[in-house]
Amino acid sequence: MDILLALETSCDETTAAVIAGGHRILSNVVLTQEVLHRRFGGVVPELAAREHIRGIVPVVEQALRDAAVTWSDLSAVAVANGPGLAPALVVGVNMAKGIALAHGLPLIAVNHLEGHIYANWLVKTRHPGADTAQPPELPAVCLVVSGGHTELVIMEDHLQYRLLGRTRDDAAGEAFDKVARLLGLGFPGGPLIERAAQRATPEQDQPPLTRPWLRGTYDFSFSGVKTAMLRHVEAAGGTAALTPAMVSAYAAAFQQTVVDVLVGKTCQAADQFRARCILLAGGVAANGALRDTLASAAAVPVQMPTIDLCTDNAAMIGAAGYRRWQAGHVADWDLEISPSAQLVSTP
Numbered sequence: 001m002d003i004l005l006a007l008e009t010s011c012d013e014t015t016a017a018v019i020a021g022g023h024r025i026l027s028n029v030v031l032t033q034e035v036l037h038r039r040f041g042g043v044v045p046e047l048a049a050r051e052h053i054r055g056i057v058p059v060v061e062q063a064l065r066d067a068a069v070t071w072s073d074l075s076a077v078a079v080a081n082g083p084g085l086a087p088a089l090v091v092g093v094n095m096a097k098g099i100a101l102a103h104g105l106p107l108i109a110v111n112h113l114e115g116h117i118y119a120n121w122l123v124k125t126r127h128p129g130a131d132t133a134q135p136p137e138l139p140a141v142c143l144v145v146s147g148g149h150t151e152l153v154i155m156e157d158h159l160q161y162r163l164l165g166r167t168r169d170d171a172a173g174e175a176f177d178k179v180a181r182l183l184g185l186g187f188p189g190g191p192l193i194e195r196a197a198q199r200a201t202p203e204q205d206q207p208p209l210t211r212p213w214l215r216g217t218y219d220f221s222f223s224g225v226k227t228a229m230l231r232h233v234e235a236a237g238g239t240a241a242l243t244p245a246m247v248s249a250y251a252a253a254f255q256q257t258v259v260d261v262l263v264g265k266t267c268q269a270a271d272q273f274r275a276r277c278i279l280l281a282g283g284v285a286a287n288g289a290l291r292d293t294l295a296s297a298a299a300v301p302v303q304m305p306t307i308d309l310c311t312d313n314a315a316m317i318g319a320a321g322y323r324r325w326q327a328g329h330v331a332d333w334d335l336e337i338s339p340s341a342q343l344v345s346t347p
C-alpha cells in the first residue's frame with residue numbers, strides 16, 4: 001500500500017498528513033496560527049512564515065507518530081507549492097525537498113486548489129477493508145470557494161479541469177472576512193458571520209441586498225455586495241452603532257446573498273454540462289448555509305468534505321498528490337514555489 005507524507009503551508013496553517021492508498025487518512029495534524037493573526041485582522045505573511053519554520057518539524061513528527069509509520073514506510077512526499085503566500089509556501093516546499101532528498105523519495109508538487117477538490121476523495125478510516133465512502137462520479141462541477149479564490153470548474157476526468165467562471169473581484173471567503181470586519185465581528189470572518197447569522201430573528205429587519213447574478217456568465221462578483229453592506233452600516237451610524245440584533249440580521253442577509261449566487265450558478269452549470277455530481281471545496285465550503293442550500297437545490301448528488309477537511313489541511317494535498325504521482329507527475333529538485341498558480345490556466 002502506498003503511503004504518502006503531505007505538507008501544506010500556503011497560508012496560516014502548518015500542516016502535515018499521512019495518507020494511505022491515496023485517500024485513507026492515517027494522520028492529519030493542523031497547527032493553526034489564527035490567534036496570532038487575529039489582532040492584525042488578517043494574515044501577515046512574514047509572521048506566518050516564521051511560525052511555519054517553528055512548527056513544521058514538530059508537525060511532521062507528530063503526523064508520522066499519529067499514523068504509526070516511520071520514514072522507511074513512505075513512498076513519496078507531496079507538497080502544496082501554490083497558490084498562496086510566498087514566504088509561507090517556501091517553508092513547506094523546502095521541508096518537502098529536504099525529506100525527499102534525505103530519504104530517497106519522489107517529490108510531488110500539488111496545486112492548493114486541486115488539493116481542496118481532492119478533499120472530496122478522502123475517507124477517515126485507517127483500515128483498507130472499511131472504505132465505505134462512494135468516490136465522486138465524474139464529470140463533476142466543482143465550486144472552489146476559499147479565502148483567495150472563487151472558481152467554478154468542470155472536472156471531466158481526474159486532474160482535468162475546464163474553467164467555467166471565477167470571481168472578477170473579491171473571493172467569497174475574502175468577502176466574508178471583509179464584511180465581518182465591517183460588522184465588528186473579527187477574524188477570520190466566515191465562521192463569525194455564520195454564527196451571527198444563526199442568531200438572526202424575524203423581528204429585526206434585514207437590509208435589502210441585490211444579488212449579483214452577472215447573467216450570461218459563470219463569473220462572480222462580490223465587491224458590490226460588500227459596498228452595499230458598507231452603505232447600510234454607514235446609514236445605521238457606523239459599526240459601533242450596530243446592536244447585536246442588527247449585526248445578526250446584516251450577517252444573515254449578506255450570507256444568504258452570497259450563498260444564493262454561488263448555489264444558483266453551480267446548479268445551472270451542473271445542469272448545462274450534465275454533471276454526474278457537484279463537488280464543493282475550499283474554506284467557505286465549511287459554511288452550513290451554503291452546504292444546506294446547495295444540497296437541497298441540486299438535482300444531482302452533492303459531495304462535500306467534512307467541515308474540518310474544508311479549511312486548509314495537508315490530507316487534501318496527499319489525496320491530490322497521490323493522483324499526480326500515479327499520473328507520473330514527479331517534480332524536479334529545482335521545484336519553485338508558485339504563489340499565483342492557477343488551477344486552470346486562462347488563454
Ligand code: KG4
Nearest residue numbers: 146147148173190191283284286287311312
Ligand atoms: O481554504 P481556506 O482555509 O484558505 C484559503 O485557501 O484561503 O479558506 C479560508 C476562508 C476564509 O476566508 C474564511 O473566512 C472562510 O474560508 N471560511 C468560511 C467558513 N469557515 C471558513 N466562510 C464562511 N463560513 C464558514 N463557516
Ligand code: ZN
Nearest residue numbers: 146283311312
Ligand atoms: Zn485553502
